[in-house]
Amino acid sequence: MTKRVVGKFGRLALLLLPVVFVVAGLLVAMPWVKQQNPAVAKFVGEVGVIFVACYGIFVVLRQQRRMDEVHLASQGFANSYGWLWGGVATIFLLLVPPVMNWLVDLVNATVKARGAGAPDTTNHLAVQLAFFYGISLVMLMQGLGVCVASVVWWRRMGGLGEKS
Amino acid sequence: MKNRIRVLRAEKGWSQAELAERVRVSRNSINAIENGRFDPSLPLAFRIADNFGLSVEEVFDKTDVKPAAS
16 A cells, blocks of 8 residues: 555656746746746746646646546535635735735735835736736636645545545 | 445455456456446446346446436
8 A cells, every 4th residue: 555655645746847847947047047038038937837827737647547536526516616716715815904914015025136126116027926926826726726625525424434 | 326336245255456456457446346336337337246146236336326307
């Protein structure tokens, strides 16, 4: 059983290895990319993002092929409720003043750190960052929502079964 | 849907994991079906019944299956 668990995680790690290589490669090449033409830097960044997104879809489809019908039903439940719960949780979270203030401060601090304009004026980078952090928060909350919904499903199904 | 999987498993001396391997699903899926929390598809029900050498009706109890609305 231990061997099987290691095999399962090992396979997943192998599957995720190309993404790790690409992200690490991009990070290592960042100083060189910054010295290039802005169009080249933009192109390299976009290629990296497209690769990671496409490879993510490939990994999900590959993992889905290995699922049995109970797991597929679990995934359906977790997706349909988790995304909704995550979205609603984000709205409630943004209604809490400290959270909204923290996000605004984060955008301002990043803009200031990059030397792109005064922190109290709106500029292109600030809007981009606000979108980026906002979408990241929604994705994070929806990811958490999917995890919670998955736990709820398996509890309803009577747990994970007897230990083997 | 009620079923006799737990009893039949005990008779054969199989663990949930062993039955799961035989019918090519995960152990927690067998647990969900065995507890009557998840109704398996027809192909999976046949696979389970085949492994016990029984018919589907002998493994799964259809008394609590709701009739189709007329």
